[in-house]
Amino acid sequence: MARKAAIIGGGVIGGGWAARFLLNGWDVAVFDPDPEAPRKVGEVLANARAALPALSDGPMPAEGRLVFAGTITEAVEGAEYIQESVSERLDLKHRVFAQIQQVANTTPIGSSTSGFKPSELQQNAANPAVIFVAHPFNPVYLLPLAEVVPSPASDPGLIERVKETLREIGMFPLHVRKEIDAHIADRFLEAVWREALWLVKDGVATTEEIDEAIRMGFGLRWGQMGLFETYRVAGGEAGMKHFMAQFGPCLQWPWTKLTDVPEFTDELVDLIAGQSDAQSGAYTIRELERIRDQNLIGFLRVLKERNWGAGKVLLDHDARRRAAAFAPVVGEGPMVTARMTVLPGWIDYNGHMTESRYLFAASETSDAFLRHIGADIAYVGTGFSYYTAETHIMHAGEAKLGDALTGTVQVLAADEKRLHIFIRILRDGAPVATLEQMLLHVDMGKGKTCAAPQAILDRLLPIAQAHATLPRPEAAGRHVGQRTT
Amino acid sequence: MARKAAIIGGGVIGGGWAARFLLNGWDVAVFDPDPEAPRKVGEVLANARAALPALSDGPMPAEGRLVFAGTITEAVEGAEYIQESVSERLDLKHRVFAQIQQVANTTPIGSSTSGFKPSELQQNAANPAVIFVAHPFNPVYLLPLAEVVPSPASDPGLIERVKETLREIGMFPLHVRKEIDAHIADRFLEAVWREALWLVKDGVATTEEIDEAIRMGFGLRWGQMGLFETYRVAGGEAGMKHFMAQFGPCLQWPWTKLTDVPEFTDELVDLIAGQSDAQSGAYTIRELERIRDQNLIGFLRVLKERNWGAGKVLLDHDARRRAAAFAPVVGEGPMVTARMTVLPGWIDYNGHMTESRYLFAASETSDAFLRHIGADIAYVGTGFSYYTAETHIMHAGEAKLGDALTGTVQVLAADEKRLHIFIRILRDGAPVATLEQMLLHVDMGKGKTCAAPQAILDRLLPIAQAHATLPRPEAAGRHVGQRTT
Numbered sequence: 001m002a003r004k005a006a007i008i009g010g011g012v013i014g015g016g017w018a019a020r021f022l023l024n025g026w027d028v029a030v031f032d033p034d035p036e037a038p039r040k041v042g043e044v045l046a047n048a049r050a051a052l053p054a055l056s057d058g059p060m061p062a063e064g065r066l067v068f069a070g071t072i073t074e075a076v077e078g079a080e081y082i083q084e085s086v087s088e089r090l091d092l093k094h095r096v097f098a099q100i101q102q103v104a105n106t107t108p109i110g111s112s113t114s115g116f117k118p119s120e121l122q123q124n125a126a127n128p129a130v131i132f133v134a135h136p137f138n139p140v141y142l143l144p145l146a147e148v149v150p151s152p153a154s155d156p157g158l159i160e161r162v163k164e165t166l167r168e169i170g171m172f173p174l175h176v177r178k179e180i181d182a183h184i185a186d187r188f189l190e191a192v193w194r195e196a197l198w199l200v201k202d203g204v205a206t207t208e209e210i211d212e213a214i215r216m217g218f219g220l221r222w223g224q225m226g227l228f229e230t231y232r233v234a235g236g237e238a239g240m241k242h243f244m245a246q247f248g249p250c251l252q253w254p255w256t257k258l259t260d261v262p263e264f265t266d267e268l269v270d271l272i273a274g275q276s277d278a279q280s281g282a283y284t285i286r287e288l289e290r291i292r293d294q295n296l297i298g299f300l301r302v303l304k305e306r307n308w309g310a311g312k313v314l315l316d317h318d319a320r321r322r323a324a325a326f327a328p329v330v331g332e333g334p335m336v337t338a339r340m341t342v343l344p345g346w347i348d349y350n351g352h353m354t355e356s357r358y359l360f361a362a363s364e365t366s367d368a369f370l371r372h373i374g375a376d377i378a379y380v381g382t383g384f385s386y387y388t389a390e391t392h393i394m395h396a397g398e399a400k401l402g403d404a405l406t407g408t409v410q411v412l413a414a415d416e417k418r419l420h421i422f423i424r425i426l427r428d429g430a431p432v433a434t435l436e437q438m439l440l441h442v443d444m445g446k447g448k449t450c451a452a453p454q455a456i457l458d459r460l461l462p463i464a465q466a467h468a469t470l471p472r473p474e475a476a477g478r479h480v481g482q483r484t485t
Numbered sequence: 486m487a488r489k490a491a492i493i494g495g496g497v498i499g500g501g502w503a504a505r506f507l508l509n510g511w512d513v514a515v516f517d518p519d520p521e522a523p524r525k526v527g528e529v530l531a532n533a534r535a536a537l538p539a540l541s542d543g544p545m546p547a548e549g550r551l552v553f554a555g556t557i558t559e560a561v562e563g564a565e566y567i568q569e570s571v572s573e574r575l576d577l578k579h580r581v582f583a584q585i586q587q588v589a590n591t592t593p594i595g596s597s598t599s600g601f602k603p604s605e606l607q608q609n610a611a612n613p614a615v616i617f618v619a620h621p622f623n624p625v626y627l628l629p630l631a632e633v634v635p636s637p638a639s640d641p642g643l644i645e646r647v648k649e650t651l652r653e654i655g656m657f658p659l660h661v662r663k664e665i666d667a668h669i670a671d672r673f674l675e676a677v678w679r680e681a682l683w684l685v686k687d688g689v690a691t692t693e694e695i696d697e698a699i700r701m702g703f704g705l706r707w708g709q710m711g712l713f714e715t716y717r718v719a720g721g722e723a724g725m726k727h728f729m730a731q732f733g734p735c736l737q738w739p740w741t742k743l744t745d746v747p748e749f750t751d752e753l754v755d756l757i758a759g760q761s762d763a764q765s766g767a768y769t770i771r772e773l774e775r776i777r778d779q780n781l782i783g784f785l786r787v788l789k790e791r792n793w794g795a796g797k798v799l800l801d802h803d804a805r806r807r808a809a810a811f812a813p814v815v816g817e818g819p820m821v822t823a824r825m826t827v828l829p830g831w832i833d834y835n836g837h838m839t840e841s842r843y844l845f846a847a848s849e850t851s852d853a854f855l856r857h858i859g860a861d862i863a864y865v866g867t868g869f870s871y872y873t874a875e876t877h878i879m880h881a882g883e884a885k886l887g888d889a890l891t892g893t894v895q896v897l898a899a900d901e902k903r904l905h906i907f908i909r910i911l912r913d914g915a916p917v918a919t920l921e922q923m924l925l926h927v928d929m930g931k932g933k934t935c936a937a938p939q940a941i942l943d944r945l946l947p948i949a950q951a952h953a954t955l956p957r958p959e960a961a962g963r964h965v966g967q968r969t970t
Contacts, residue, residue, distance in 0.1 A: 012719065012721065137701075137702035137703060137706075138718075138719055143701065143702050143705060143706070144701045144702075145697070145698065145701035145702035147698065172697065172701045174694060174697050174698055174701065176689070176690065176694075177688075177689070177690070178687075178688060178689045180684075180689050183698075184684065184689070184690050184694065184695060184698040185698040185699065185702055185703060187680050187684070188676075188677045188680055188681070188698075188699070188703075189703060191673075191676035191677055191679070191680050192673045192676055192677060192712060193712065194676070195672050195673055195676050196673070196712055196713070199665075199669065199672070202663075203662075203663060204661070204662070204663045204665050204669070205661065205662075205669050207713035207714075208713075209659060209661075209669065210669060210711065210712060210713060211710065211711025211712060211713050211714050212630070212657065212659050212711065213630065213632065213659055213669040213670040213673075213711075214670065214673070214707050214711040214712055215707060215708055215709060215710060215711045215794045215795065216622075216628065216629045216630035216657045216659065216794070216795050216798070217622035217628050217629075217630035217670055218622060218670060218673075218674060218707075219704065219707030219708040219709075219711060220628060220708045220781055220784050220785070220795065221622075221628070221777070221781070222699050222700060222703075222704030222707060222708065223700055223704040223705045223707065223708035223784060224700055224704075224777065224780035224781070224784070225696065225700060225773075225777060225780075226695065226696025226697065226698075226699040226700045226704060227677060227678065227681055227695060227696060227699055228681070228692035228693075228695060228696050228757070228760075228761055228764065229692075229696050229761075229764065229765050229773070230777075232761050232765055232770070232773065233623075233770060233773045233774055233777055234497065234623055235770075236497065236770055240757060240758040240761040240762070241754060241758045244754050244757060244758065269726055269729050272713070272725060272729060273725040273726045273729065275713075276713055276714075276717050276725040277725070279713070279714065280714050280717055285717070285718060285720075285721055288714070288717065288718045289718055291791070291793060292706070292709065292710060292715075292718055294791060295708075295709035295710070295787065295788065295791060295793060295794075296705055296706070296709070298784075298787030298788070298790070298791070299705050299708060299709070299783075299784050299787055300705070301787075302780065302783030302784055302786075302787060303780065303783070305783070306776070306779060306780060306783070308776060308780060309700045309701070309780075310700060310701050310705065313701070354848070355844060355848050355873055356841045356842070356844040356845035356848055357841070358844075359840060359841040359843075359844045360841035363839070363840050363841055387880070388840055388878075388880055389879070389880055390877070390878065390879050390880065390963075390965050390966070391876070391877070391878040391965070392875070392876070392877045392878075392964065392965045393873075393875065393876040393877075393878075394874070394875050395872070395873055395874055395875065413966075420965070420966055436964075436965040437965065438965050438966050476965075477964045477965070477966075478875075478964055479877065479921075479962045479963055479964040479967075480875050480876070480877045480905070480921040480922065480923050480961075480962070481875070481898075481903075481905050481923050481962075482964075
């Protein structure tokens with residue numbers, strides 16, 4: 001049975017939490033007295049469905065069931081995890097916790113609060129030990145960060161279990177060891193926000209100029225390394241001490257002396273709203289959300305390819321999902337070696353899978369086969385490899401976004417040097433493309449074909465022998481433009 | 486003759502400027518009395534050569550000539566642009582400007598200063614009007630931002646010409662209209678740095694936890710939208726005013742009250758250096774530089790694909806380079822329709838072009854041919870398109886990083902519905918791969934082949950007729966595994 005999470009407060013943040021749980025296979029009950037909540041959560045969920053699966057390289061679990069509960073009691077019943085994302089009013093949060101703990105006083109309750117400390121949240125609670133901060137970042141369904149802040153009254157074992165729950169839904173729980181106003185990230189955001197408001201108010205820069213100053217420069221650095229690692233690199237071989245010696249003192253110059261926030265007069269609000277309209281008004285908020293999500297997917301996939309930063313979180317999450325690891329299936333028919341999902345980056349302007357991605361899918365399929373017979377990356381490291389000499393592709397259908405594809409290999413012929421295979425890229429058991437390939441075993445140093453070693457042949461030749469009894473595919477041996485018989 | 490830039494100060498920043506100019510075809514003279522300067526600039530240049538071309542989708546211009554000048558006078562002679570990147574000491578900068586202006590007092594002089602205002606730089610200068618701030622961000626060869634800050638004494642026409650020069654080397658000049666300590670971006674960096682030092686000093690977070698708090702969350706947002714646009718989206722349909730009303734006041738809470746920087750005691754320096762070693766010490770600075778550059782290339786290419794933020798700058802820069810636009814060459818032989826450079830993202834773990842990229846290169850080639858005969862994106866928008874039914878690929882060589890490839894199309898046969906073509910992907914005139922393809926003209930709505938319209942046939946059939954006299958490629962009509970005759 002699916003696990004259940006309760007989401008109290010169904011705005012953009014609560015909706016983002018709901019989406020993360022649902023798309024990771026949890027059932028979710030949302031409570032929010034706002035009659036607009038189902039629409040709002042629905043919009044976030046639609047965005048999340050279009051975005052989160054694009055980060056995964058394995059099939060997604062079946063989506064959980066979403067219900068809107070009429071009461072807090074109904075929402076939290078049977079929930080294994082409760083997340084509170086109501087407005088930033090301490091009295092309101094206290095009332096929500098009290099209602100929850102009337103019926104569920106041992107269930108973990110995370111709060112999305114930006115500013116309150118866990119000890120403040122815990123005041124007067126029936127069971128303060130289970131209340132903590134779990135502060136996410138919008139869009140919650142894409143950004144991995146959740147600041148997890150316990151107080152001294154928190155149950156350390158529960159906090160560890162909560163971190164594990166957050167990892168299970170693909171997040172990066174950052175354990176903040178000392179509670180402090182605004183945790184960590186929002187302290188930076190506040191400091192920057194304050195500087196930015198003064199720059200706009202004093203006419204030094206517009207909202208657009210400030211955004212350019214961030215996203216054309218240090219924003220790109222921070223998305224992958226953060227502050228200290230960036231400065232460590234800037235310090236050069238001499239290291240962080242050198243950087244501090246060189247740049248530390250000059251950062252003491254009084255460039256920014258202000259801690260006041262400018263008063264939110266109508267003039268200032270109008271000035272900023274007007275500049276923001278001039279900057280971004282050409283897009284609706286929905287359009288901006290989609291642009292933002294596509295950009296973030298791109299960044300996150302770049303980092304995933306490099307196993308770096310937030311990309312490491314994605315790879316770890318894939319690995320968790322692959323717990324029931326997928327191994328090539330050796331059976332009666334062609335060997336199933338790959339399962340893939342058509343990702344947004346594979347789609348062309350027609351909405352179909354880009355032509356070259358069929359060959360990509362085939363490469364995933366044949367690479368898995370080669371790994372199976374022992375010609376894996378380690379083997380390539382010894383200076384030998386199978387190279388593709390020739391390929392024939394037949395298109396039989398069109399794969400579309402989100403399609404689940406299976407790749408199979410049938411060995412048509414194999415000897416010491418040659419490996420003649422037939423690949424099927426299947427959707428619902430029917431081919432969308434078939435590929436016939438001739439691979440040659442190559443001594444990469446000499447740039448010449450050579451015999452594969454016995455260890456590989458011992459794995460390959462029995463498969464070839466077994467496949468010899470399979471019906472020969474009609475498309476094998478075809479040349480381009482040949483009449484269909 | 487190549488244009489010349491003079492770079493005064495050959496550290497990481499000066500070296501980055503030198504690399505940007507050189508790789509964009511300018512000659513560069515560097516002056517730096519440090520005997521280590523050639524090694525340091527050489528290291529930055531090596532990084533830049535491995536990184537900057539990866540952002541370009543056209544061939545790079547021939548690299549300019551780099552010389553190390555013995556004097557400032559020699560360095561600036563004949564230079565069209567001068568960039569100063571010496572240490573952050575105002576007296577030193579004044580001496581450099583004085584020496585420059587003894588021999589070149591009308592040439593623009595940009596300063597890389599992080600903190601000084603242009604009016605401070607201009608003090609006592611022979612010609613203050615040509616001195617301004619051009620503040621870049623490390624790595625200068627990848628990040629587009631240059632804050633251009635004039636003072637009231639600056640020559641507005643010269644500032645406009647300087648901005649154009651910066652665009653020519655692929656940068657984004659951000660014109661800061663009012664001079665202010667630390668310009669714009671470094672005010673934010675200082676505010677965050679100050680907060681971060683206190684968090685470390687007070688034991689709230691380590692350097693690594695702070696970096697994670699940035700790069701797992703808002704750092705990813707800022708790399709593509711910045712501060713205000715991010716908040717505009719967060720505010721939802723109600724817009725920026727709503728966001729300000731909702732979140733403005735709570736940002737006035739005194740989360741961050743500190744403007745002092747903690748004293749740089751040995752203890753604090755050791756604490757930070759030690760935490761940084763624990764966080765990043767597994768990598769050398771060179772390794773971190775390469776990781777950073779590859780991450781940034783990835784981010785920038787994601788944005789380029791989406792024509793967004795810094796990616797827009799890259800596309801504009803490509804378009805400038807393509808001034809002598811490339812049009813398909815219609816001549817005696819097969820039609821040349823595409824020129825490409827093998828990019829880092831096209832390379833597999835063997836260091837060779839990934840198999841599916843050969844088909845990608847062929848698609849680029851055939852798409853250009855289809856555009857030429859009128860089957861372009863606008864045509865696809867009407868509900869008709871050419872679909873590939875079948876492809877045969879022969880591999881004849883291995884393309885490697887940076888190889889310049891040419892794609893040609895030979896029409897083997899064409900009628901109303903069918904288009905049978907032979908594509909060659911050439912390097913130095915010799916094929917690395919050839920592809921035979923059968924394309925069918927399709928009514929996308931009906932999912933059926935249909936006759937192409939007369940307008941397309943009028944362009945296609947004369948080419949087919951002309952190509953009928955060309956020798957038939959040996960690989961045409963081959964099936965996989967066929968013996969070579």
